[in-house]
Amino acid sequence: MEQQPYEQAAGAPESRGTGAARARVLVVDDDPTVAEVVSGYLDRAGYLVDRAGDGPAALAGAAAHWPDLVVLDLMLPGMDGLEVCRRLRGRGPVPVIMLTARGDEDDRVMGLEVGADDYVTKPFSPRELVLRVESVLRRTRPPVGARSLSAGGLTVDPAARRAAKNGAELALTLREFDLLAFLLRHPGRAYSREDLMREVWGWDFGDLSTVTVHVRRLRNKVEDDPARPRLIQTVWGVGYRFDPAAPVGPGEE
Numbered sequence: 659m660e661q662q663p664y665e666q667a668a669g670a671p672e673s674r675g676t677g678a679a680r681a682r683v684l685v686v687d688d689d690p691t692v693a694e695v696v697s698g699y700l701d702r703a704g705y706l707v708d709r710a711g712d713g714p715a716a717l718a719g720a721a722a723h724w725p726d727l728v729v730l731d732l733m734l735p736g737m738d739g740l741e742v743c744r745r746l747r748g749r750g751p752v753p754v755i756m757l758t759a760r761g762d763e764d765d766r767v768m769g770l771e772v773g774a775d776d777y778v779t780k781p782f783s784p785r786e787l788v789l790r791v792e793s794v795l796r797r798t799r800p801p802v803g804a805r806s807l808s809a810g811g812l813t814v815d816p817a818a819r820r821a822a823k824n825g826a827e828l829a830l831t832l833r834e835f836d837l838l839a840f841l842l843r844h845p846g847r848a849y850s851r852e853d854l855m856r857e858v859w860g861w862d863f864g865d866l867s868t869v870t871v872h873v874r875r876l877r878n879k880v881e882d883d884p885a886r887p888r889l890i891q892t893v894w895g896v897g898y899r900f901d902p903a904a905p906v907g908p909g910e911e
Contacts, residue, residue: 686710699788729791776890834875849897
């Protein structure tokens with residue numbers, strides 16, 4: 659039987675007691691049904707869950723109890739999710755999964771542009787959302803024994819989740835950091851967007867514009883001239899390559 663878009667929380671999977679590790683998740687949605695179902699699934703999965711029905715309440719809730727991750731609806735009354743995301747990013751780093759009721763690429767790209775780490779289009783499976791939350795949070799945990807990486811004036815410390823350019827610290831989102839760390843681990847090798855989605859995002863399928871947007875955002879932060887990138891180059895017909903020794907390339911998207 660086909661799964662309904664929003665199942666009742668009573669049908670949520672039992673807590674596994676491991677992956678969540680009592681992380682705090684802030685659920686922001688003005689639809690009480692969606693908020694209740696999502697919160698129920700996350701609670702049963704072992705997370706501490708706070709709820710907010712609009713932008714100001716979300717910012718107040720985050721100030722009172724800073725979340726480990728935010729599930730944020732794009733279409734909120736008064737202050738939309740994009741503005742909420744911007745203001746949260748101004749206060750400190752926090753992973754954000756954006757919810758959108760529309761499948762338009764422009765909506766998804768806007769969410770990614772302001773720093774969302776992932777997005778889910780309504781109607782969605784609450785079980786899938788829990789898996790997305792687990793995936794994003796898992797990537798915030800530093801890998802055991804990870805070594806610092808350095809090339810082309812860039813330095814990445816996976817254990818501290820800090821990155822710098824010529825000694826100046828970079829303000830990177832979760833996915834931007836992971837993307838940069840991956841590229842530094844594999845200099846000189848070209849990767850397709852499908853490769854990067856699998857290796858960095860951990861997805862075997864998805865919207866490839868996610869990768870494109872993150873590459874563009876990362877270039878804006880690490881390149882001397884993002885319009886003529888030297889470090890993260892486009893390999894036409896293939897994808898992208900990190901090559902700190904390469905000459906400046908032509909203007910690129």
